[in-house]
Amino acid sequence: MDDCVFCRIGRGEIPADIVYKDDEVVAFRDINPQGPVHVVIIPVEHIPGIKEAEERHQGLVGKLMLVAARIAQDEGIADGGYRLVVNQGREAGQSVDHLHVHVIGGRAMHWPPG
Numbered sequence: 783m784d785d786c787v788f789c790r791i792g793r794g795e796i797p798a799d800i801v802y803k804d805d806e807v808v809a810f811r812d813i814n815p816q817g818p819v820h821v822v823i824i825p826v827e828h829i830p831g832i833k834e835a836e837e838r839h840q841g842l843v844g845k846l847m848l849v850a851a852r853i854a855q856d857e858g859i860a861d862g863g864y865r866l867v868v869n870q871g872r873e874a875g876q877s878v879d880h881l882h883v884h885v886i887g888g889r890a891m892h893w894p895p896g
């Protein structure tokens with residue numbers, strides 16, 4: 783996807799504070815952090831959202847979660863607790879149509895979410 787902002791970050795065309803990268807996933811700090819720690823994890827492959835994920839993406843989707851947990855550990859928020867968020871669609875507040883998992887932590891969270 784030529785004009786997808788997260789594809790462009792994945793390709794290195796837009797600078798980002800990358801905290802993890804391999805052939806399948808990239809993780810970078812959110813430009814508008816919602817907590818002391820806020821990292822976004824994306825698959826390199828352009829998948830518009832979890833709604834579009836297919837059977838063949840099962841391992842990749844699982845990897846996003848495991849990388850998220852590892853980043854939380856590395857960022858020092860694993861013991862205090864953190865939240866993993868996937869916003870799907872407009873009503874959930876999805877603003878970038880490239881599947882991503884948010885890791886947010888370093889502060890107390892509220893439930894239910896807004």
Ligand code: 5GP
Pocket residue numbers: 787796798799810811812813814815822868869875876877878879
């Ligand atoms: P969504 O609202 O789709 O769940 O999350 C998209 C997230 O991407 C938002 O938290 C937003 O701040 C972040 N974001 C959007 N554009 C950029 C960018 O160019 N760089 C970085 N680092 N984060 C971005």
Ligand code: ZN
Pocket residue numbers: 783786787788789790827828829879880
């Ligand atoms: Zn994309």
